[in-house]
Amino acid sequence: MASWRFLVGLAASCGWSASAAMLPPIEQWTTSNGALVVFVAAPEIPMLDVRVVFAAGSARDGEHPGVAELVSALLEEGTRELPADQFHAALEATGAQLGASSLRDMAWLSLRTLSAPAQRTSALGLLAQVLHAPRFVAVDFERQRQRQLSGLRQDLESPGTLARQAFLAALYGEHPYGRPSAGTLASVAALSLAETEAFYAQYYVAHNATIAIVGALSRDEARASAEILSAALAAGVPAPPLPPAPTARKSAPQHVAFDATQSHLLVGQIGIARDDPDYFALLLGNHVLGGNGVVSLLFEEIRERRGLSYGVESHFEPMTLPGPFVASLQTRGEQLDEASALLRAQITAFVEHGPTPAALEDARRNLIGAFPLRIENNSKILENIAAIGFFKLPLDYLGRYVARLEAVTLEEVRAALQRHLKPAAMTVVSVGRATAPKPAAAR
């Protein structure tokens, strides 16, 4: 990243086409037992961030809904040799921070440590121990199971969470993307320790791993670090392909009565996968509709003009398979009919007509102008390169990001919106007041 400064002047004079040259170089290689490594050197701060990502999210739950989350949680319980107290005492004595998380597609371990050799070696060693032999012990399993059940009960308090779960279930049915990622009270209660061990053994393997590294270390040091982590894992095989996502289907609007002052409304459908060729056209199109914060169409019409909702937005969630497209708002129960009709009418009109040329250029300028913020610090670079590795994006993904935004035409945006979004068939889910919203008049 040392080259940033020098190249700023260049960027200013040549426009953003120079931004490819401004990027820190991203290096990629494969460890001896098959893990993909993505590395960016960032020498300015004496720290190191590592994220080890696996295709081991809840989409892999199979017959045991909730197991992916529980396995991820168990990774914070120490190792076979070191129970949690000792493990975390050793880790925290060096100032390192470790966390484990999981989503639908992926699960990961994150480590942040000082990069000085003593701290780095100690922290990487402990992470390697977790990867090699996490602690699958009954008492820890039960503690994490109870925590997960507690989280599931808390979900029942949240109309927003309930709405999202109902929405995904309506979109995806029995497909893994349609199920709650933490499982259900019944499925988590039925999980066994052996199932968590089996899940770990299958999915937390080198051929199913991406190791993203950003920090103050040389390429050789990064290579050695990645080898240590990778060697802790069984070689294994990549996770098998997920069952294909269902094709879009029309579903009746769903309403869940919930005792709350507001109703939460979600409107949408299955969208696109991360590798969809229309990714940039839809990014731009959605930016105009509901992606560009306080200047989007939906924000203008629903909040600024009518005060119907505090938050209103739309977005695509591109995943390994086509993820959802969703537009959402929250409004006082009595206003649900009005807000619902308005949101759907806005989406319908937008898909029909597409953005105006001026609106598209505004959105393009915003995304291009905001590009430096996407890579401004180590944390953000780590997020980006972990995604590049996990989704097998080209290594010049960031380098070509601005150019690809520049290349999209208005016609391509219109065509992509119409190809992918089918407003008349969109799923509508609301959670809140006692009665379902009135169906909107057909347009």
Place this chain on the structure above:
Amino acid sequence: MLKFLLARAANWRLKPPRMLPPAIRVSRPPPLLKLWGALIAGGFLLTAQAAGRTTEYRLSNGLKLIVQEDHRAPVAVVQVWYKVGGSYEQDGATGTSHALEHLMFKRTTTLASGEFSKIIAARGGAENAFTTADYTVYFQQWSADNVALSFRLEADRMQHLVLDAEEFKNERKVILEERRMRTDDNPQALAGEALTAAIWQTSPYRQPVIGWAADIENMQLPALRAWYERWYAPNNATVVVVGDVDPQAVLALAEQHFGPLPSRPIAPPMPRPEVPQYGEKRLTLYDEKVREPLLMLAFKTPVMSMVGAAGVDGKPVEAWEIYALEVLAGVLDGGASARFSSQLVRGQELAVAASASYSAAARLEDLFSIDATPRAGTTLKQLERAIEVELGLLKANPPLAQELARVKTQVRAGTVYQQDSMFYQAMLIGTLESVGLAWQLKDEYDAGILAVTPAQVQAVARKYLVRQRASVAWLMPAEKN
């Protein structure tokens, strides 16, 4: 959960963007060191070069400008901090500062409504604003060559805001929706609001920043106008810039844009000191929506800005007490090896999660807060008793040397990690300046922490974590009523 107890809990103009679908794992405490949540952590560095020089200027109209260089990427964050927030308001007028923050994005004498945000969006800027009990903050993050534009826009709305009745009518609806979403439909937030109001008898920290619903409904435009005229002046503002900038050039831009604004006499808010508390306060709250009980426990504690002022025993509050309270929070909840995790979550297996945090960077006396969710089969009474035992142990015996060493190492490492975020660096500077402290404190903080002794941690536990300063709330499912 703690954020509901802290006076600094912020209400944002726009929901902060969600980077990833929401994690379901709501109850697991984040692995990050909680100490940093107190926003008073330091930036001293020995070998790192990322966080560069910090330079302070004051314009002749009283506006303070603080610039910190960070040349890693060609971007900058500009934050404008006003010393006004929920704790400046009087009964019946709660939520005024926050409502004004919303209206600051509307019309000015030179810009049409919404134009402000369109200008920023067109250049790729990220912008937002938030209000807390002690301050109101507006910010932009974008390419460093846009600092001039930030200054032009912020100077314009510092003096030329047009408050329009129709627009306020609409925005009032938005704010009420915001309140419903954040508080009214969230049992934990509602309980936090109730506990906060019970803790403080006379301190304005009892008031919710977003305002009581009735106050929002009754708010009138003239009061908002008066509030704007009273507090939005250059001599009540701190402008913080962190990024790829040259301090001298930033100063010149500040002179150009903010320099012409006239200063105004600012009358400080009415002092409303908290009266002494006699004994413990307890709330038992029931909510039909609650599925998981929650325990909240808070002790009134001094803050950094009270150092030198008369404390609980009549003697001046000393700086070491503040640092010792920070370390105390770290001993209890500074990571997965700290006592709450090892004793309550593991060990006795009583809690799903338990956390402690201390608010040191506030304008007025604030809180050392604990909250915990019991594991199935544990009652709130059992959990509260176990926490009392943990606190009792610290009062009876100083923490172990290795515990203190761990906290100090975490603080020093955290100082390095924080340099990665320009936004956080700016937040540190602005927070300190806006609660009656100086930004330079961020460079003294680590030394203060490193000097804390085990006996001092024990001493503050004995002095402050006591029944006469305590308030407790139990939040329970209604059916067990």
